[in-house]
Amino acid sequence: MSEKRKPYPFDEFEPKWQSHWGKNKTYRTPGPGEEGFDPSKAKYYILDMFPYPSGAGLHVGHPEGYTATDIVGRYKRMKGFNVLHPMGWDAFGLPAEQYAIKTGQHPRVTTEANIANFRRQLQALGFGYDWDREVNTTDPGYVRWTQWIFLQLYHSYFCDEEQKAKPVSELEAKGWTQEQIDEVRLAFIHEAPVNWSPSMGTVLANEEVEEWKAKGETVERRPLRQWMLRITKYAQRLIDELEPLDWPESIKALQRNWIGRSEGAEVVFEVLPGTQTDHSEEAGDASFEVTVFTTRPDTLFGATYMVLAPEHPLVAEVTSPEQKEAVAAYVAACASKSDMERGLDKEKTGVATGAFAINPVNGEKIPVWIADYVMMGYGSGAIMAVPAHDERDFEFAKKFDLPIIQVVSEGSEDLSPSLPYTNQGTAINSGFLDGLKTSDAKKTMIAWLEEKGKGTRKVQYKLRDWLFSRQRYWGEPFPLLWDKETGRHVALPESELPLLQPEMEDFKPTGDPRGPLLNATDWIDYSPKYTRETNTMPQWAGSCWYYLRYCDPGNTEFFLSKEAEDYWGGDEAFVDLYVGGTEHAVLHLLYARFWHKVLHDLGYLKSKEPFKKLVNQGLILGEDGQKMSKSLGNVVNPDDVVENYGADSLRLYEMFMGPLEQVKPWSMSGVEGVHRFLAKVWRVAVREDGEGVWVPSGKIAEGEDRELAKTTHQTVKKVQEAIESLRFNTAISSMMECTNAYTAAQEVPRGLFLIFLKLLNPFAPHLTEEINALLGESELLSEQSWPEVDESLLVEAEIQLIVQVNGKLRARIMVPADVSKEDAEKAALAEGHVQSFIEGKTLRKIIVVPGKLVNIVAS
C-alpha cells in the first residue's frame, strides 16, 4: 500500500517553522524591566484556561479555544499591541496521586512526564505562546506564592462597614483577643458535617458523592474540622461587580443563581418546649427563641406550623418526652442520607416535636415539626410554614393534616385561587395587612416586626463558605502550625515558604481524616512547641491566581511586581480576553474572582475583577453527534489529524466548524475540506518542478489587477471584522472566496498575494510563512503589521439595486452609485419585468433605500 501523496509538504515545513520560532523566541513578549520591552505599545492580555496535564494528552477540545486565542493574539500583535499570551499547567490533582499510589512512582515524576507530552503536543500545533512565561502550579516557586496568598486571607477579615477585606492587625490594635479574631478571619477553621469517604480517605464535594458511591466507595456524613474561606462575605460584591463584565449572559446567570440572593425577613418565634401532658410541673418555664427566614413576610398570618431542620440545635431541647423516641429515630435516619438522597424522596416526611411556637403577629400557638425538607445549611435551618402559599408546605400540611389558612387572594378582587397560590396578590385574613398588595404588605410587615423587635429585613444567600481543605498528598500543604499546648493555630513565618510536602514512600489514604501527611511524623513535628497542619489545599488554589503569575513568572521577591501589575493589569479588570470551557462557569470563575477581590482590597491589585471579556468555546461532539467517549469509540485524537492533514488544517478546521461558542459535531470530511483550501492557496504560489522540488508557480506576477485588488481589500476588511468579533468561521469563508478568485485568475499581483498571506497567517502560520519564504521574502509574516484596507478600491461607480413589487424581488438594476431617489424610482419603474407586475395597478407608495433597493407598493 503506497502512501498517499500529500498535496503540500506540511510534514516537512511545519516542524521546521516550529523549531525556528522556538529557537528565535519569535513569540517572546518582554514585560516591564525586560530587554526589548516597548512601553509605548498598548497591552493586550489573552488568557487560555490552562489544562490539567492528564496522562491521556490533548483532546480536540483543547485546540478549539487555544486556536481561537492564538489567532486573536497573532492578529493583535500585527496590529501593534504588546500581546501577553502565555500557557501553563494546573498540575496538582487527584489522578496523578492515584496513579502514583498504584505504580509507586512519585506524582511529581508522572506530572512532569505528562507536562512534557502536553507541551510537545501544543508546540506541534504552532501556537505562539511565550514559553518563557510557562507556569506550573506544583513548582516550589509557585507554591510559595499560593501559600503566601492563603496567608493574606488568613491575616484578613471582612469589614462590613466598608465592604472590604482588611488586615486583622487593625483588630489587634483595637484590643481584640485572638479568639475573637479567629472568629472573623477570611481563612478559618470550622467543624461541620461533610461527606467523608472512609474507603478513599478524603472528603468529597456534594456533587461527587453519588458518582463514587456508584463505584462502590463508601461515603458518610461526619462532622470534621475543616479549613474554610469566608467567600460568603463577598456575596453581594460578587453579584454587583459581575454586572459590567463582558461575559456571556448565561454564565452571569449561572453565577447569580449560584450565589442565590433573596430578599425577605427574619422573624423571631418564641418556642415552648413540649411537656408531658400528665406531669406539667414546669409548664411555661423555659422557652426558646427560633429565628426563621422568609421571603414572604406578608404571609405571616397564614403560618400554621413551624418546621425545624432535623439537625437544628434546638430539636432535642424542645422535643416533648412523648416524641423523644420518634424524633431521635427520624434525626438518625436523616443523618445517614446525603443532601442528594434527601432531595430524591418524593413524599414529604417529618415528625412532630410536641413543642409549640407562638406566631408573633397574632399570638397563635402553632405546632413545631421537624422535616428533612428544611435544610440546616440555608437560612437559619427553620421555617414558618404557610401551606396556603407554598407548594412544599402545602404538600406537607395535606399529608399530616395540618391547618391551611389562605392569606393572599388573586388580584384586587376577593377571588379564591386554587391553593397553594404562590404568586403575588392582595392580603386577606391578615389583620392590619388586609387589602394591601403583596409588595406593600411585605414592607408593612417588616416595619411592624422591626418596631416590635420581632424581626428584621434580611438578605439571604445560597452561597456557602468555601470548604478549602483536602486530605491528600499532592496539593499545597497549609502553611500553618498548631500550638501543642493551647491547641491554637498560628501562621508559618513567610520566610519558611514554600512549604513542600515531605518526601514519603507511602501516601495512601490511612482512613484518618487528617490525611496522609499525618504519617510524616518528622515533618509534622515542627518544634517542641508546634506541630504542622496536615491538610492540603484543593486544586482550585493554584488556578485562582495563575493569570497574575504569568505577568512576572520568575519573581522570587513577590508574587507579582508592582511594575508588571501596573502594565499588564487593567484598571477595571485584569485579563482582556479569557477563553475556556463552560465547565468552569461557577467554581473556578467564582473562586478566582473572590481571591482577586481580596488582593484588590489589600492593595495589591488595582482592578476589582480578574477577567474582562469571557468566552466559552462550545463542546466538540463526535462524528455521530454524541459526546466523545472511549466507550462510544468516537474520540478524535489531534495527533492523528496533525499527522494526516497537518497542524494548519487542524487549526483551520476547528475554527471553520461553526461559531466558537456553539456545540458542534466533528467531521473528517470537513477537515479534508479546509485541507483542500490550504492546498489551493499553496498551488496559487507554488508548483512542483520536474524533479519533484517545490518552486514558485510563476502565477504570482508584478502587475496590477483592479478586480483582484478589490477582492483582496474586501477580504482584508471582512477578516479583520470577523476576528475582532471572534467569528473565525466567516473569516475563513471570505478567505476561501478570495482564494477562489486567485485560482480563477491568470496572474495574481505579488503585492496583493502578500497581503492575503498576512490575513491567513494567524490562522495557518506554518503554511503562510513557508509560502512567504518560498517567494523570496525575508521578513516573517508574523512580525509584519496588519494590512490597511484601501477603502478607495471598495467604492463602486455603479451599484446594483434590488427592485421589489409588494415586497417581492422582481428585478436587479444597475445604477450610478450616487443615484438620486427620484432617478432610482424612475429606473425601477422603467424596468420591463417590473412593469409587467405593476400593469393595471395603482401605485400606492414607493420606498427607496439608497444603495439597497426600491420597493413599489401597488394594488
Added chain:
RNA sequence: GCCGGUGUGGCGGAAUUGGUAGACGCGCGCGAUUCAAAAUCGCGUUCCCUCGGGAGUAUGGGUUCGAUUCCCAUCGCCGGUACCA
C-alpha cells in the same frame, strides 16, 4: 418546576441597524483532464412547477412597504439547577 440558550437545504453553517434567504465548506450529480483512476479544474445542487411563476428560516398569530431578524403565544432540542423557605 425554575434559569439560560437554541430551532435556516441531505449535513456543518452564512445573512451590519428589519432590506436579494441559503455565502463558504461537506456530500451528491454532470462535464473537462486521464489508457483508466486518484488528484485537479469547471458547471449544477431548498422544495414544487404547466418554466410564467409559487412556497419556504420549528408552529400559530401580530407590527411593517418589507421579518431568519422585532413583539406575543405554543412546541421541540441543549445546558445549568433543583425541597434554598
